[in-house]
Amino acid sequence: MKRPVRAPARPAAIEPRPRRGARKPGRPSREHREPYDIESITDAAVRVFNRRGYEAASMEDVARETGLRKSSLYYHVSGKEELLARALERAFNRLLGILEEPGSRSGSPLARLRHIVYRGVLITLEFVQEVELLQRIKGNTPTERQAMARRRRFDREVAALVAEAVAAGELRADIEPGLMTRLIFGMSNSITQWYRREGRLRPEQIAEAVLSLVFEGITRRSA
Numbered sequence: 001m002k003r004p005v006r007a008p009a010r011p012a013a014i015e016p017r018p019r020r021g022a023r024k025p026g027r028p029s030r031e032h033r034e035p036y037d038i039e040s041i042t043d044a045a046v047r048v049f050n051r052r053g054y055e056a057a058s059m060e061d062v063a064r065e066t067g068l069r070k071s072s073l074y075y076h077v078s079g080k081e082e083l084l085a086r087a088l089e090r091a092f093n094r095l096l097g098i099l100e101e102p103g104s105r106s107g108s109p110l111a112r113l114r115h116i117v118y119r120g121v122l123i124t125l126e127f128v129q130e131v132e133l134l135q136r137i138k139g140n141t142p143t144e145r146q147a148m149a150r151r152r153r154f155d156r157e158v159a160a161l162v163a164e165a166v167a168a169g170e171l172r173a174d175i176e177p178g179l180m181t182r183l184i185f186g187m188s189n190s191i192t193q194w195y196r197r198e199g200r201l202r203p204e205q206i207a208e209a210v211l212s213l214v215f216e217g218i219t220r221r222s223a
Helices: 038-052 059-066 070-076 080-098 109-126 128-136 142-167 177-193 203-216
Strands: none
């Protein structure tokens, strides 16, 4: 019986030597290793805007923060004005949303105001960098002016609620409602200057402390 004749073995393929500076096979490029979507790019932009100031920051700074090429950023956004708008929208969606929550729509004026202040602190802590950015804008661009107008709308609605609480005899009447509103949120907004997520205080503890100071004061009650 004849043995079957084996076909000669095919020589192994030779991998071409990569060009100098070329990426090695199997090793992803930097952009592939660090995938960025629009949300993570916005995160990076917020850090840059807060660190350098919006006017002084550039798309080159944002690109450096992400590790992407500047041309890659323009695949996602038209420019830094769009990044600012996206960042501020994060804060406004939640802050303005407080006014539509059940706790803000029902109950006594004082109970509704307490709810708004408490929730405002929690959202400030959740979006601490975005709220800090909101506080820094100067109104030099259409996006900044629109943001400032929206913030004034929020302040007006809260001031109207403060006035309701004053009229109902729930708050003292010797402080103008608009001033009282600014003082309340001036204190809660200052949290952005010192809060760190890894701190020992939980957001709920900070919110309760703000409520206590705003509505009960800091003087010790006699037994």
